[in-house]
Amino acid sequence: MTMKDFIFYNPTKVYFGDRIDQLTAELAQYGRKVLLVYGGGSIRRNGLYDRVCGMLSKEGFERFELSGVEPNPRHTTCSRGAAICREHDVDVILAVGGGSAIDCAKGVSATAVSAETDVWNIIKKGQLITEGLPIVVILTNAATGSEMDMWAVISNMETNEKESLGGPGIQPKAAFEDPRYTFSLPPYQTACGAFDIFNHVLDNYYLAGENTFDMVLNFQEDVMKTVVKYAPTAMKEPENYEARANLMWASSVALNTMLDAGTVHAPACHMMEHEVSAYYDITHGHGLAVITPRWLSYILDEKTAPAIYRLGVRVFGIEPGMEDMKGARAAIDALSKFCFDTLGLASAFTELGVGREHLKEMAVHSCHGGRLQGIRDLGPEDVEKIYEMCM
Amino acid sequence: MTMKDFIFYNPTKVYFGDRIDQLTAELAQYGRKVLLVYGGGSIRRNGLYDRVCGMLSKEGFERFELSGVEPNPRHTTCSRGAAICREHDVDVILAVGGGSAIDCAKGVSATAVSAETDVWNIIKKGQLITEGLPIVVILTNAATGSEMDMWAVISNMETNEKESLGGPGIQPKAAFEDPRYTFSLPPYQTACGAFDIFNHVLDNYYLAGENTFDMVLNFQEDVMKTVVKYAPTAMKEPENYEARANLMWASSVALNTMLDAGTVHAPACHMMEHEVSAYYDITHGHGLAVITPRWLSYILDEKTAPAIYRLGVRVFGIEPGMEDMKGARAAIDALSKFCFDTLGLASAFTELGVGREHLKEMAVHSCHGGRLQGIRDLGPEDVEKIYEMCM
Numbered sequence: 001m002t003m004k005d006f007i008f009y010n011p012t013k014v015y016f017g018d019r020i021d022q023l024t025a026e027l028a029q030y031g032r033k034v035l036l037v038y039g040g041g042s043i044r045r046n047g048l049y050d051r052v053c054g055m056l057s058k059e060g061f062e063r064f065e066l067s068g069v070e071p072n073p074r075h076t077t078c079s080r081g082a083a084i085c086r087e088h089d090v091d092v093i094l095a096v097g098g099g100s101a102i103d104c105a106k107g108v109s110a111t112a113v114s115a116e117t118d119v120w121n122i123i124k125k126g127q128l129i130t131e132g133l134p135i136v137v138i139l140t141n142a143a144t145g146s147e148m149d150m151w152a153v154i155s156n157m158e159t160n161e162k163e164s165l166g167g168p169g170i171q172p173k174a175a176f177e178d179p180r181y182t183f184s185l186p187p188y189q190t191a192c193g194a195f196d197i198f199n200h201v202l203d204n205y206y207l208a209g210e211n212t213f214d215m216v217l218n219f220q221e222d223v224m225k226t227v228v229k230y231a232p233t234a235m236k237e238p239e240n241y242e243a244r245a246n247l248m249w250a251s252s253v254a255l256n257t258m259l260d261a262g263t264v265h266a267p268a269c270h271m272m273e274h275e276v277s278a279y280y281d282i283t284h285g286h287g288l289a290v291i292t293p294r295w296l297s298y299i300l301d302e303k304t305a306p307a308i309y310r311l312g313v314r315v316f317g318i319e320p321g322m323e324d325m326k327g328a329r330a331a332i333d334a335l336s337k338f339c340f341d342t343l344g345l346a347s348a349f350t351e352l353g354v355g356r357e358h359l360k361e362m363a364v365h366s367c368h369g370g371r372l373q374g375i376r377d378l379g380p381e382d383v384e385k386i387y388e389m390c391m
Numbered sequence: 392m393t394m395k396d397f398i399f400y401n402p403t404k405v406y407f408g409d410r411i412d413q414l415t416a417e418l419a420q421y422g423r424k425v426l427l428v429y430g431g432g433s434i435r436r437n438g439l440y441d442r443v444c445g446m447l448s449k450e451g452f453e454r455f456e457l458s459g460v461e462p463n464p465r466h467t468t469c470s471r472g473a474a475i476c477r478e479h480d481v482d483v484i485l486a487v488g489g490g491s492a493i494d495c496a497k498g499v500s501a502t503a504v505s506a507e508t509d510v511w512n513i514i515k516k517g518q519l520i521t522e523g524l525p526i527v528v529i530l531t532n533a534a535t536g537s538e539m540d541m542w543a544v545i546s547n548m549e550t551n552e553k554e555s556l557g558g559p560g561i562q563p564k565a566a567f568e569d570p571r572y573t574f575s576l577p578p579y580q581t582a583c584g585a586f587d588i589f590n591h592v593l594d595n596y597y598l599a600g601e602n603t604f605d606m607v608l609n610f611q612e613d614v615m616k617t618v619v620k621y622a623p624t625a626m627k628e629p630e631n632y633e634a635r636a637n638l639m640w641a642s643s644v645a646l647n648t649m650l651d652a653g654t655v656h657a658p659a660c661h662m663m664e665h666e667v668s669a670y671y672d673i674t675h676g677h678g679l680a681v682i683t684p685r686w687l688s689y690i691l692d693e694k695t696a697p698a699i700y701r702l703g704v705r706v707f708g709i710e711p712g713m714e715d716m717k718g719a720r721a722a723i724d725a726l727s728k729f730c731f732d733t734l735g736l737a738s739a740f741t742e743l744g745v746g747r748e749h750l751k752e753m754a755v756h757s758c759h760g761g762r763l764q765g766i767r768d769l770g771p772e773d774v775e776k777i778y779e780m781c782m
Contacts, residue, residue, distance in 0.1 A: 003636055005408025010401070016652070017396025213637050215617040215644070222609035229605065245394055246604050249652060253606070258649065261407070261640060 003212060003262035010256050012148045013174040016249065023052070023138070024059040026174045030134040031091020033062045035084060037105045038096045039069045043140065046184045052096060052138065064088050069097065069104045072155040072162065072277050072284070078107030078119040085112035085133060092134045095172075098193070099144025099284075102137050106152035106170040109133045113169075120156055122165065129167030137175040142182060142247040143193030143285060145200055145255025147175040155278055160358070161365070162278035177252065179244035187235040191343035192285030194231035194247060198224055199288045200254040203267040206307050206375035212262035220259050221314040226250045228315060232342050266373040269295055272383055275362035280354045289339040290349060294389040296332045299376040300325070307375060308332065349390045359387045394603060394653035401647050403539045404565040407640065414443070414529070415450040417565045421525040422482020424453045426475060428496045429487045430460045434531065437575045443487060443529065455479050460488065460495040463546040463553065463668050463675070469498030469510040476503035476524060483525045486563075489584070490535025490675075493528050497543035497561040500524045504560075511547055513556065520558030528566040533573060533638040534584030534676060536591055536646025538566040546669055551749070552756070553669035568643065570635035578626040582734035583676030585622035585638060589615055590679045591645040594658040597698050597766035603653035611650050612705040617641045619706060623733050657764040660686055663774055666753035671745045680730040681740060685780040687723045690767040691716070698766060699723065740781045750778045 015022055027034060034056060043049040056063050066081040084090065085108060095105035107119040109132035116122050122129070129150075139147045146152065151166040185193070201220045226246050233243035253259070272295070273287040296308055305324035312318035312331025316338070322330065340347040349355075363384035372378040378386075406413055418425060425447060434440040447454050457472040475481065476499060486496035498510040500523035507513050513520070520541075530538045537543065542557040576584070592611045617637050624634035644650070663686070664678040687699055696715035703709035703722025707729070713721065731738040740746075754775035763769040769777075 003408075003633070005406075005410055007404065007406055007410070009404040013398065013400040015396075015398055017394075019396055019398070213617075213640055214620065215613050215637060215641060218613035218616070219610055222606050222613065225609070226604075226606040242394070245653070246606060249604055250606055253649075258644075262636070 004264065006261050008257055008261060010148065012172050012256070014148065014177055014252060015174065016177045018178055018180070020051070020055075020138070020176055020178065023136070023176060024055055024061070026136055027061065027092055027094065028059070030173070032060065033064070033088060033091045035064045035066060035081060035090045035093045035108065036096065037066045037069060037081060037093055037101050037108065039067070039071070039098075039101050042184065043096050046181070048096060048138070048140065048181060052094070064090060066104070066108065069101050070155075071100050072281055073100045073104035073107065075107065075118065075120040075123070075154050075156045078104055078111060078154060079117060081105075081108035082111035082117065082119065090133065092136060094136050094138070096138045096140065098139070098141025099146045102135075102139075102144070102146040102172070103152035103154065105135050105137070106132070106146070107154050107165060109135050109170045110165060110167075119154060119165070123154060123163045127167075129165065129169040132169040135170065135172045137172045138181065139175055139177045139248065140181045141185060141189065141193050142244070142251040143196040145197070145251050147172060147177065148252040148256040151255075153274065157281070160279045162274040175252070177248050179241055179248050182244045182248060183239045185238065187238070187344070189283075190234050190238070191231060191345055192283045192289075193251070194227050194234070194285070195289045195339065195343060195345070196285035197247065197251050197254050198227040199269050199292055200267070201259060202292065202311070203269050203374075204259060204263060204265055205311065206304070216259060216261045216263070221311075223250050223254050223259065224311075224315045228338060235343070264373065268372040268374040268378060271366045271368075271372050272386065275366045276349070276354055279358050279362060280352065282352045282354065286345050286352065289343065289345045290347060290352070290390045291386065293332055293336040293339060294386050296335065298382065298386050298389065299374070300328055300332070301376075304328070304375050311335075349387070356391065359384055363387060395655060397652050399648060399652060401539065403563050403647070405539065405568055405643060406565065407568045409569055409571070411442070411446075411529070411567055411569065414527070414567060415446055415452070417527055418452065418483055418485065419450070421564070423451065424455070424479060424482045426455045426457060426472060426481045426484045426499065427487065428457045428460060428472060428484055428492050428499065430458070430462070430492055433575065434487055437572075439487060439529070439531065439572060443485070455481060457495070457499065460492050461546075462491050463672055464491045464495035464498065466498065466509070466511040466514070466545050466547045469495055469502060469545060470508060472496075472499035473502035473508065473510065481524065483527060485527050485529070487529045487531065489530070489532030490537045493526075493530075493535070493537040493563070494543035494545065496526050496528070497523070497537070498545050498556060500526050500561045501556060501558075510545060510556070514545060514554045518558075520556065520560040523560040526561065526563045528563045529572070530566055530568045530639065531572045532576060532580065532584050533635070533642040534587040536588070536642050538563060538568065539643040539647040544665065548672070551670050553665040566643070568639050570632055570639050573635045573639060574630045576629065578629070578735070580674075581625050581629070582622060582736055583674045583680075584642070585618050585625070585676070586680045586730065586734060586736070587676035588638065588642050588645050589618040590660050590683055591658075592650060593683065593702070594660050594765075595650060595654060595656055596702065597695070607650060607652045607654070612702075614641050614645050614650065615702075615706045619729060626734070655764065659763040659765040659769060662757045662759075662763050663777065666757045667740070667745055670749050670753060671743065673743045673745065677736050677743065680734065680736045681738060681743070681781045682777065684723055684727040684730060685777050687726065689773065689777050689780065690765070691719055691723070692767075695719070695766050702726075740778070747782065750775055754778060
């Protein structure tokens, strides 16, 4: 075992449960001019928009708005938000929503304090962001982990690119996580979010098997087990607090770097999926569910079989003691069943409107000029074959 | 299940592994005048003292020293350190050692910026400490978790009191955790430290069973399993990096509040042990090992049996499917065997020089005028009986 050295530093303050009464005190640390960032109508329908605006008005905050953030947030939307911040000298950004609103807020944050006015120019520099406007989050979906990490994924639909932006300067200062705010999420979005959480861990799990702490490997399995246990409940009983709470905290833990200790973060499936949603604007978690079992089938060999089998035993309750290849196949079957039966997600790209026309260039892009790291490294030719398996 | 709301906020930056080259940059954020806090001769013998002093000199830091910190750090030592800070306008405290040096540094930190010159007067106010001199830690023992939490335990040997001091103002800004710095720890101290980690989790585990997240309950079991797996290895092979690294990171995770999510922190055994070391100055982890199995035997009944049995199954590998009371007894036997055979710790207070003369007042003190919380609450009369079982 060769554990890697690591730095753990996660200064996001999480208010979990019914703690929204602390919101204005948290915001006031940074100033009185707030940019509210949100997506479509869901927070208007469920009353959260009115509640937050009421609290801000009552405490004398000046509110500006960036609304209509897309499910895969666009670079143009980030740049528009940054312009509002500049024009009105905004002090703090309040993102209300899921990963899209938060990622957009991160793009706004970095751009608002930059000499660049277009977030895409900042992304293209590929540097860690050390400064940004402070961000506070009210989370309404358990999925991306963006509420407690330093990363954002921004889409440029003109060039079909989906790229990461990250750094300590844009990590949220605080996140309000009330499971009740996810009660109104429909089953499809609950399923997509849940699988996003699952894959954040699984992407790392296989590297971790060789490199990390025994304890951390167990933590990773615990988080995946949580998704497997509670996602079906949350889909069937949207107002089940226990299920929603477990998924919400799992979302944050999956990416708050506790699970990276001693390993490297190697998001192979995520990199493959980003290309799909960059070209076809599909729901990220759904794309991951299509790709992940195929990825495992593709990388399955004598070397990878023990780790894949272990996943099956620890997370899906497959019986131990089988021959490794047989056990690994059973694990992949169990994962497929979870994705396509339990979560009810369509299993083929074709059902999502994804065609073959861009597969080759998507495969090249996904590797960013190198190879995707993992228990088995992948080049563009591998990725193209995996995409083909997803059709 | 009734999960409690919680706040998670842990801004300590952990440098894990061979990262000591970052030390002076970390310190320089706070200033150039450093108070070095350490215990006895171990860091002089293993070369760490010379290395740190060399780095500080080379980078032009001005160094002051508070040495000879006791294993159960005294309030007088804290106050002495605070006087040095005031006299020389110290900017930052560097604690090099285990929990004693770190806890002492926390006492110094709080007192150096206070109108009080005696840390005991601050402790007696019983308030959370919001301001203190910045603290940076180099950890040399895996045990107390003090490197990544906001609490210190300080002893007043004049009054036989051992009390807690805590708050965000005295949480370390950064902790350097290099498992190699624990290679020179003798087996006895390794064992005591390991059991301290174990008990930090176990103290909470039984409350957690009813109140917390499924995922967090699993995390708790993972940390305890880590101790059970790696403590014996570290005792037999002091330079086994894997064992030392797992124990060191377990020490930090056990108390960084990740394991408190959704529950309350209820350190019943810790409160009982603090009285023993306050009166008899024994090693804290050893005192815990004597108390813990007796505590479990005392609270064992039909209501508590399932949780105790679960501990046995999940952490000690006891077979599932037994009748609860029988399984719980097997779990307690397994824990006793771990403490007294595997870790080799003496099993009776009498072997540690603890007599019966103060048991009644110790029992009263331990409850601080109330009752000790846990899966079964304990009053002074219960604590006295548990102490008696330890003789």
